[in-house]
Amino acid sequence: MARAPRGSGSARRPRARAAAPCETVRSGLSAAPARALDAPTSEASGPAVSPQPAGLRECAATTPRFRIFVIDSGWNSPAHKVLQENFGLIRELQKDDPIYVLSKEQSIEFIRHHQERIGREPIIAVHDLAAMDKSGTTDFHGFRLHLGLLRTPQQALLALQNFTRFLSTHRQSVDLEAEIRTDLRREGLAGAIEIVLHHEAREIGE
Amino acid sequence: MPERWSDYVAILMSALAVGYLVYEIDRRRRKLHDIFDVLDADDAHITAGLEAMVASGELRPYAGATLA
Numbered sequence: 001m002a003r004a005p006r007g008s009g010s011a012r013r014p015r016a017r018a019a020a021p022c023e024t025v026r027s028g029l030s031a032a033p034a035r036a037l038d039a040p041t042s043e044a045s046g047p048a049v050s051p052q053p054a055g056l057r058e059c060a061a062t063t064p065r066f067r068i069f070v071i072d073s074g075w076n077s078p079a080h081k082v083l084q085e086n087f088g089l090i091r092e093l094q095k096d097d098p099i100y101v102l103s104k105e106q107s108i109e110f111i112r113h114h115q116e117r118i119g120r121e122p123i124i125a126v127h128d129l130a131a132m133d134k135s136g137t138t139d140f141h142g143f144r145l146h147l148g149l150l151r152t153p154q155q156a157l158l159a160l161q162n163f164t165r166f167l168s169t170h171r172q173s174v175d176l177e178a179e180i181r182t183d184l185r186r187e188g189l190a191g192a193i194e195i196v197l198h199h200e201a202r203e204i205g206e
Numbered sequence: 207m208p209e210r211w212s213d214y215v216a217i218l219m220s221a222l223a224v225g226y227l228v229y230e231i232d233r234r235r236r237k238l239h240d241i242f243d244v245l246d247a248d249d250a251h252i253t254a255g256l257e258a259m260v261a262s263g264e265l266r267p268y269a270g271a272t273l274a
Contacts, residue, residue: 127245
């Protein structure tokens, strides 16, 4: 469904903070300012998780592709607990991208301004810096997970694992939007097949 | 045209089955999109808010190992 662009979303990120694709950085722009701003030096030099060629791994280790935001106003929910318990591991697996965790007060204030999201927290929003460099926020510019919609710890953990895997395996993606939409279509098709086969409800999406 | 009432029942049941299938697929698709979806123009104001917090220094990359 086509969505009307909003005026507030037209701002592009400054070109000097370009993050990806990797070739752009290699061809002339220095990644150092972005790294200094986005993440502590010790974190930015961590090992890449996804299996990549050495050149790409080096690039991935120095240039953040994503900005990850965690918004959690603190509902006493299974998703909240799962996120708390597994955040350390996620942090280790996503060392190459800065993670911004809103405090409880910041999250509540944020949710107060976006009331349609109440009850969907914890929310993990991922901004694709490469997409934002290309088209600002008027078009595809990342993805988000409404972890709070998942009702059981198992569902929340599985979603978190899938999400982390997705982040790791798509850091070098040239057309991330197409890959996400393909994955979503595949999920829809898998759901249809399960319905036809009268399987039990899927772990995610129920 | 079907000649027996049982044919009508079969057609009705088939239509109901197909309708249910379409409904269920659509329900699951919407649920999945509720949980996981892309950020686009509709989310621009939220993105702008978060980016503004980063730009202003209100948000810094999280350095802790665990959530408080």
